[in-house]
Amino acid sequence: MKTDDKRLPVIDCDVHNQFRSGRDLIPYLEEPWRSHADRFGVPGPGLPYSSPIGNKRKDADPPSGLPVGSDPSYVLEHYADPFNVEYALLCSDGIIAVSGIADPDYAAAICRAYNDYVIAEWFPVSPKFKGYMCIAMQDPAQAVREIDRIGPHPEIVAVSVIGGSRTPYGDRYFHPIYEACQRHNLPLLLHPGAEGAGIFNPPTAVGYVTNYLQWHTCLPQTYMAHLVSFVCEGVFEKFPNFKVVLCEGGVTWLPPLLWRLDKNFKALRSSAPWLKRMPSEYVRDHCFMTTQPIEEPDNPKHLEAMFDMFDAENMLLFSSDYPHWDFDDPTQVLRRLPEEKKRKILSENARKLFHL
Template sequence: MIDCDVHNDWSTAEVLLPYLDDYFRDFLIRGEKPGPRGTFPRAQRAWLHPEGFRRQDINPVTQDDHYNLMKEHLLDKYDIDVAILTGDETLDISTIANRYYGNALASAYNNWVIDEWLSRDRRLKGSIVIYSPDPENAAAEIRRVGEHPDMVQIIMSSGSIRPYGDPFYHPIWEAASQMNLPIAVHLGGQAGINTQTFSSGPPTFYWEAHALLCQAGMSHVASTIAHGVFEKWPNTYLILTECGVSWFPTVLWRLDNDYRALRKETPWLKRLPSEYARDHIRLTTQPLENPDNKQHLWNVLETFDAKHTLLFSSDYPHWDFDDPTKIPIPADWRENILDANARQVYSRLPARDSKSHS
């Protein structure tokens, strides 16, 4: 089983201090920390969870607790072969206006996760966090860390100053292609300089906002296809993490229809949008919509061949964690979604029979 969205956290952001130079170390020690948890310098979220983000049965105190609880409640409990770490508070660095500080924090986090997490357990694999508003330096960070064998993807938050197919971001895609790493876009980063979150303005309640955050995923799908990202870099993948699933085929239907009518705008495209999506875009299961009639969901999933394109994710240890034994998918799809599909996308994962835990 491969879990494609496991959040590794810290007891305090001060764990990054040894990885920052004196100038930015002073920022972290003395600077304002307005985040909801008060541990990381980021723009304040507009929508605060009324119960907190972490599961109530998981309450780490020390840094060691974070790993030990993950091992108990996820890795060992469900016999996970690979857990892809996706960070947590660091996903919000792209909301910071100071690009120099944002890049420094990204590099510090990447060094910390290699030292503190990847060395603990062979099952753990890392994601390269980048400061996406500065694509040239983000690309340099990808190349700096991208040779590490246990860094298996690049990760950005879904909140952004532009949709991710825009040529502004092409240095990032170029570096991803060079390193043969997929790019994961994870739900989050809706604050600070990333102000274009909802198409008609901000909602009021957390649950309302959470249900609507798939809008950013729609924009990134349309943008990467329309700007020809997958024509320019045919070895790349876009993984939408925690962005929902059921909206995906309807957006592709609309894109196909409009492309047929207006293809003269984008002569660099050689295929239908849905064909690019089939080969280059993957979605993770959490949160997988769960209607009263499961067959309704399965019918939707079949329209984009989810048996071969959907990746399992638990979102551990967040409040909406999904138990891998209970996700509502057909029984004959489970082997693909829980394992085989991810191995196709993540080229650095070990062979299926080489299971070696620390």
């Protein structure tokens, strides 16, 4: 008998927790940052684009009057419980963008405060809540210390960073971070949201676009550059147990990128003599992608065909992006897939990756 889609277990790899107010982090900041934030607020990198339709689902407003996504009990009531979500993996809304702040010490302090905040104020509410710790990429030494401090916590399942950067993430400058992730058996999760802000590079290969529509559409460019860098700089050869999750960047760009990379590598392998396998093999074994926002062609068979072009049933993780405007309902996405493939994407791949 076919299982009701709504009752398939769900592990949601992208649930955004918000703050009740801009002052939530202040008790968790150490001095001198606490006094500074108390007077001027917690800084952000300054986003260059805003959505013309807003960023949140209107039906996700808690009855308590708190901001959308800031009431953990209502997240459970409104989303996790009705949709059979076993685990909601919390991804900080905004804090991961602190890598765009010029001051590396302040950015690292904000990450430490957030990590302590989510451990103290979200995890105790329900065992369904697990989380991604935040690090700031400006100073790998401080990032490594934070991974060593927070990484052993049983409710922390990954390390999260923003897609925006001044350097592709395969660069050797970042390798100590990946060594620490491997040491604690924590995947690195990349999430978009601040490309082009603060000290980050422009959000596209040719500079700044003029509006949110163009920015949002071009986000996969960033992931393409990071992924090629991870592979060609030998990150997965150097750290054989290190995993990367490309969250909220689409999926259908992956096959043609890997075709191009494999073809070029056959002629240019002397550029990366440390690679012992084809680039696509490293991606297949070390990288994951999340479903939201899944591409939606007019002909659904075209998406199914794209899934057949890479190891989708083993590389995809379900994500809803709750409570954002482009939320994906776990009972509606992937409806045409066979049940066992759908089960793997909705929960089993994440269960294995995050050791749940």
